[in-house]
Amino acid sequence: MFLNFRPDETFARELDRADELADFRTHFHFPVNPATGKLQLYFCGHSLGLQPVAARQAVLTELDRWASLGVAGHFTPPHPWADYDADLRPLVAELVGAQPDEVALANGLTVNLHLLLASFYRPTRERFKILMEARAFPSDRYAALSQAAFHGFDPREAVVEMRPRPGEDLLRTEDMLEQLEREGDQVALLLLGAVNYATGQFFELAPLVAQARAKGCVVCIDAAHAIGNVPLALHDWDVDCAVWCHYKYVNAGPGAVGGYFVHARHAQRFDLPRFVGWWGHRADTRFLMPDTYELAAGAAGWQLSNLPILSLAALRASLDLFHRARMARLRAKAVRLTAYALALLDGLPLQLITPRDPAARGGQLSWRVPEARPLAAWFQEQGMIVDVREPDILRMAVAPLYTSFHDVWQLAQVWRARFTRT
Template sequence: MNSLVPTTTHPDAADPLAAFRQEFHLPPGPDGQPCAYFCGNSLGLMPKAARAAVEQEFESWERLGVEGHFQAPSFWMHFHDTLTEATARLVGALPLEVVVMNNLTVNLHLLLVSFYRPTGSRYKILMEGGAFPSDQYAIESQARLHGLDPAEAIVELVPRPGEHTLRTEDIEAKIAELGDSLATVLIGGVNYYTGQAFDMAAIARAGHAVGAYVGFDLAHAAGNLELHLHDWDVDFACWCTYKYLNSGPGGTSGVFVHERFANRPDLVRLAGWWGHDASVRFQMKKGFRPMAGAAGWQLSNAQIFPMAIHRASLEIVDRAGGMAALRRKSEQLTARLESLIHGLGLPADKLEIITPADPTQRGCQLSVLVHERGRELFDFLAAQGIIADWREPNVIRLAPVPLYNSFEDVERVGAALTQWVNERMGE
């Protein structure tokens, strides 16, 4: 008779990635219990493996000193090479096309030196309006570096009136309109504020059709979306590793340069000795000869401690089944959170999700525009042990990260929002 009684399996019990939550340190909430952490789009949580990974390098430094470059178990001299294969899998690239080095904005500048080469007639650079400030400042300074007025050189894409996000056809139309005046397209793979994921393949095609270089800042896309940079024919890209890749505050950065530029020593770039041909690097001679591929944009030797954390994090991604597996859970978590927010029944002039509803146009982030008492709601969530992200003037960003967020976490957000509406919205 019991077999006739329907049973419901909790989604966390059926989640093949549920065990990975135990591999991260979850900060305590106000009650001392683990918080519901929805801020991985700002800073990912600490993998438990990170401490041991760095401790190993401390031990090598203590015991070997300079000889750690050759005798440490991780062989510091070529430490960055141990990240290449996993990085290529992460972003859909050939190993030749990727390198881990520096920090994000440093890498953005290095790439723009090579891929923003304005001329008298082709000098425009296209970006999305409201891009992350580092991108705005970098592009402004790059324009000035070439003696250009940023107000003339930079073209910003803005949504249609009454809309919060950009339409792909509008991006393509603007690229076609700029035509021969367009030198470079640089867009965030996922907009940090709205959470919109852009159609990078379509943008690359449109940019190349008018003879422009096309690149992406993947700070909010790497470790969040399935990426296929090589197949999408992207020219260049860079990303940080401290958000969805959980590699520590201020962590190292990744770079992608398409293989068609792999053997282009004529490309203008800022050179450093670690980008020089490794076979003769230690001959210490004048005359820069770049390594093939993205490695030719390196400046200095590996940042061992940040890279040790990053390697530990990349190993977790691979053990979880890679980005395809993470993306499946991401879509489920985000869809459930979206359903709970819509279930509040609030009109758009009170609260609305400005992230696209189409799962192909977003990652694991929902940006909630709160028209009244938004900061108060944010503080209320924090008091309930729910860590989100506040962006002026009135947006709360919620990012359910598949490696460590559970469906129970999402339900906690829904319950807290319901309590808020019942207690506060009628005041």
């Protein structure tokens, strides 16, 4: 399937003509190069997704409803603000492999992580460690360190990392399983990114979750770089909880409202300690404003405040595209796009740190390069947006809703020209 790519431009055009998802590209705005006035090619969806064309009207619609309805907008169809997320949660659930009641839309990722850890990180003298991958996203690490300190533990002892073997960039599943077996009796929480933000490695979550739970560990997944990028099955994997953002591959806009997952087996766990707010109260009696709270069942019981409607409106525009495109088709195209990129770039003196096995990566490709930041700036001058993670990682991502095979072909030609010049 991936061995018959040709390097010529005609072949790239042929791939695009055969792509059943090609028309989705027209549903996004591409940035304009201020120096040339031309549209830029965008390979940065792992950091911030492009704006769906429909997002502007979706937000304007809610602004118009606010202007014309005032407070009545909370209960006026077609999308009353009081339960604006009712038809969005099933669409998000599709992307993370969950039941709709296991998903809620609220806050930002790290806020949600702290709120869930208040319930699910319950350390004891014997079992207090938080096990996470080395070079996890910094916010996850900061949260883990602060949670350990909050509970009175030395963060240097409580937060333990799973590291690659010497000279390697990627974690091996067998090493992660062995560490869980060796240290699991002291681990209160496995906190793992589904896709590592630096390398793009997609971890084998099913056996890791099974091993962690067999050792008595709670499992929390950060799906920020996974949702909308790779297929997820949070419910079937038996994950306890998970968090994510919607502004990367899900294209909901900068600082967009986040989401979280709580497994259905915890739906009636009203005994779990948690911080509460009025939006976590049962929806049917919430507006009676009782003096005491009755928690909503499921993920809704961890909500605090009412919904950020304008942010959810932009998310609605993107989720509609995902629902129409279907994750299985998007995944198949992403695998093909990344394989095509690697085929075109093979032979160049580049140190790839993303797995070559397509099952072990999403749409992101990362290379270790000298002078990564000047190189990213040079790509920008060529009309192509990529990004850097210090000190030496150049990251590029394909987003199958809007990345074309011809985009990838152009990227490869520019990079090859760079090596020809140097």
